[in-house]
Amino acid sequence: MSTAATPVNVSAPLELEWEADNVNDQYYLYLHFNEVEELAANETRAFNITINGEFLYGPMTPRYRSADTILTTTPLTGAARYQVSLSKTKNSTLPPILNAIEVYKVKDFSQSETQQDDVDAIKNIKNAYGVARNWQGDPCGPLKYMWEGLNCSIDGYDPPRITSLNLxxxxxxGQIESSISKLTMLQYLDLSNNSLNGPLPDFLIQLHSLKVLNVGKNKLTGLVPSGLLERSKTKSLSLSVDDNSGLCTTKSCRKKSSHVPLIASISAIIVAILLISLGFWIFRRHK
Structure with missing residues (x-):
């Protein structure tokens, strides 16, 4: 530390600042001092240190060729910007100096708990279907123990969100559980090869992040919601609905199925009339 910074204006404070990424971030500050000049008998250097106007230490009088460190013992937090000011005292003849500064940001390596709405939703799904898996604790964490069939978004800052569900x-x-609609960050949903019945619900359209939906090999009935079909056409959704005999992808398939009994009935009537007519003709001929 053979060099030091001083303010351009010798009567002004020496100021340094930084902006926090988040007001909840925590910082520790280390300030290093070493007098690099051998002062004359009539010279003095003394200054006070403040952070955002709050007194930290003072008066600080650096020692000649000896290092001193002033540090914060508790984390700095709660502010969007931090300003460190070194202001000379009234009796000081020289401006403040600073040889080095270190700012450390606290990094929490422990994983946050899964977002509560997602936790409630996946537990409701578990209870509704009686999922026979070892689903215990937090769905997304720790990462090593993430629930089987799930994938989650984990960035180290925000609470994890469930992005994939494979059942x-x-x-x-039973029917497709409505709690699935609460998994608003879901991108992948696989419910294939089960015994699900009833309609394909409209709430699936509201899962705007959904990219893959597989409900093949079930017992679903009714029309596939037009919103899902439209997203499938635009390639924003990979949709699989195969092997659901009662599930229609167009209105025409429903109309077609409703016409079959009518056509069969008309055909039976025509055959009956022909048989009666034939019998009557044979009877008259023999007579």
């Missing part, structure tokens, strides 16, 4: 071949019975 294929899980023995699911």
């Amino acid at each position: 294929s071949s899980s023995g699911l019975i």
